[in-house]
Amino acid sequence: MNSSTLFYLLISILIISFIIDKILDSLNAKHFNDKIPAELADVYNELEYKKSQEYKKTNEKFSNFTATFSIILTLVFFFANGFKYVDNFARSFTDNSIFVALIFFGIIMLGSDILTTPFSYYKTFVIEEKFGFNKSTIKIFWLDKLKGWLMSIFIGGAILAIIILFYEKTGENFWIYAWFLVAIFSLFINMFYAKLIVPLFNKQTPLEDGELKFAIEKYASSVGFKLNNIFVIDGSKRSTKANAYFSGFGSQKRITLFDTLINNLNTNEIVAVLAHEVGHYKRKHILFNLASSLLLTGLTLFILSLFINSPLLSEALGVSTPSFHIGLIAFGILYSPISEITGLFMNYMSRKFEYQADNFAKETFASKPLISSLKKLSKNSLSNLTPHPAYVFMHYSHPTLLQRVKNLGS
Template sequence: MLSPTPFSPSLLLTLGFAALLVLQLLTRLWLLSRQVRHVARHRAQVPAAFAQHVPLAAHQKAADYTLAKARVGLIDLALSTALLLAWTLLGGLDALHQQLLQWLGQGLHQQLALLAAFTLISGLAGLPLSLYQTFVVEQRFGFNKLTPRLWLADLVKSTLVGAVIGLPLAALILWLMASSGALWWLWAWIVWAGFNLLLMWLYPSVIAPLFNRFEPLKDEAIQQRVTALMQRCGFSAKGLFVMDGSRRSAHANAYFTGFGSAKRVVFYDTLLKQLAPNEVEAVLAHELGHFKHRHITKRLVGLFAMSLAALALLGWLSQQPWFYTGLGVRPSLDMLLSGASALAGNEAVALLLFMLVVPVLSFFLAPLMSYFSRRDEFQADAYAAAQAEGGALASALLTLYEDNASTLTPDPTYVAFYYSHPPAIERLARLPAPAPALAPNAS
């Protein structure tokens, strides 16, 4: 590894990255500890706003489930931080890169091998904790429906799908980085954006059926309500489908998927078992509210804008030798000595380093992103209350909070930082209550 000179850009990057990583770690530990203390402190009693709707046993189950997930989160935090350090400042990515150079020599095949090996090693490192979360935590609280055989089948299929889709895309991006000059990042962004739009269009009919069964909605009462709702809202979809979510989990959901004329409305079979027809209609009206307010389009535009800015930044960073050495990687010096740019021969390394560093920086934007997401949820709720029955949406949310063991007493600071959806007490306070007892105590 190259030794950075005192006060060099390389050393400053090393120190800055280490400081941000420590700050992120301490912040996440502080937030997690607040959440654990707050939930545990309120475990013994159902909040007054929910006392007539949620049994104490269900409230305590939600608290215990939240605390169990927090313990897993603490382990995940330690492992992910250690893995990030191992890949960067401790030289793991550099060692993998150099080893593959020795075995395969320089070229696109070596770059693809580096991306594939990094993905495989990272996936294997996270596998034990994922298994524990699924077969211990989810199992203990009655949510896991996966069998080891189905879990293995999902793993094999997702790996194959990822390879079939990801490797050609990665090869094209790497080729653009190597051959399209200083503006490679613009061409790469165009390819990436086009690929994401294509994937949104193909996902409902090509990819999703590889993992789940989708059958047309047969419940006539729900179908009539949903069809009338969509007509009132001026929304059209290719079909109404029920997904066999119960094969994998007891959690319930409903969502829109697809793009343009390929949009589908999908209900988990667990959702249809848990909610009455008017409640299902209200939940769907909430999802339609996102479309009415163009939340999906705005988020997509925002994502594309941020990805363009990120790739432009990478386009500059990838030309700086200190970007590599400051994060523990030796760039291909033979290319540099021959007069080539710092990017030449280091395309995959630049991509991976950037992918590793960006989450550390973007973590501190989480409160802002969470705020906008919660705002959108309130708008969608208001739309649903206007187009369907607000009381039905409130009762549906109460049922889903209880059945999914979502805590009713999260820590407010933790909520502000992480929650993409408003906590129950804030959300239900803005809706017509299913019973008079909910409203007076909700604020």
């Protein structure tokens, strides 16, 4: 295979991926007007259902526009030898390969973010605002952007620099050291995400003593789940949508409730949601997901080590000087079909785990409050109650609301 053939293979992968996504979106959109299943008839009244349909259609049109803009921009960048010009620009500052890579990716990421920020702004302050979800302010929006940039520079940049250093020092065996680095970082983030990352964006406060805390502690004790940390996060500063999640291990594990969840659900419903989260912990789903992620990362890095030395990857993108960062771009595109397949497997396992966690909540607490909480959360987020099965198979990490309600009621 020569560089020209590889170039058009990369282009083909990008275009085919775009077409498949748009076909799935189109299939899903055809179900927007379907009649609500009898089991979910109490989720929306007629006016609310019309609002949810409008929300889905608005988002679908917006998604089609942004995706089309993105693929056109990407193709123009490829055919105009954009990677070559950015690489030359980075090399005009330094000969150090690590600094060249950092400048290169910095320019690519900053340019991409500048071009997509107007879409993000429109999504937040026009679409989400129109349907009553947005609670963010312009100040919060730009502060989030700035914090995200800084995290990408310091954390992402540091990891990239160390991996390139491993590559230069150990050659084709760099993937072993890179895998170890990513594993340590992943474990660290899983342990301390709530303490180190979340406070940069949200305020967390311990759940106050009262009926809810007592009910949660009583349930946790009944299933042998030691829980000392229950926090409330101010999700309402950005959106009316509600959530709850479990994080950490051992003494660092904690349950975090969005204040919007507390405002929208009653005590039994909140305990049922937490019972579901405890089910994930008890059934070892968190450990499975972490182990699977690390194994897939190791596989990806190993395959990368087999190809990264080939100058063909750089030549395919129009860059005459072979380098790790250019090879990484080409490899990322070539690997994307494999990534899609592993993603399908992980989504399948995730949906299976959701059933197991639901069953755990049903067996150790009750099914009715979990069903009512799921329906309320779907209603409050104007969720799609009738998605196309192919779209669910490809994209959903959770079963549909109808599937979960049927399972809980069985």
